[in-house]
Amino acid sequence: QVQLVESGGGLVQAGGSLRLSCAASGRTFSNYAMGWFRQAPGKEREFVAAINWSGGNTNYADSVKGRFTISRDNAKNTMYLQMNSLKAEDTAVYYCAAARQFYGDKWPHYDYWGPGTQVTVSS
Secondary structure: OOEEEEEEEEEOOOOOOOOEEEEEEEOOOOHHHEEEEEEOOOOOEEEEEEOOOOOOEEEOOOOOOEEEEEEEEEEEEEEEEEEEEOOHHHHEEEEEEEEOOOOOHHHHOEEEEEEEEEEEEEE
């Protein structure tokens, strides 16, 4: 089992920045690829970004490319999502997830999920 807990969400004005963290416990964090997903009210879950076990391979949704950066620190068992130039349409609950392989945007293959953190961007 891997337990995941997100933090760092909040209310920010459009154009501002936030950094989300995802703290992992349980199994060896570096054994897992990780991803960020989000879900806005009334919308389906949406892929945001993913990172492989070492951090050497990442991918992003087109909607966040150039604005968001995913990273991880295996020594701290933590993954991050730096979000810059935030827009109102980024408002959602953000979830981190862990998978045994690098599945990118394929959310059904992720085995463990955190409870989520709310990000609200005011326009």
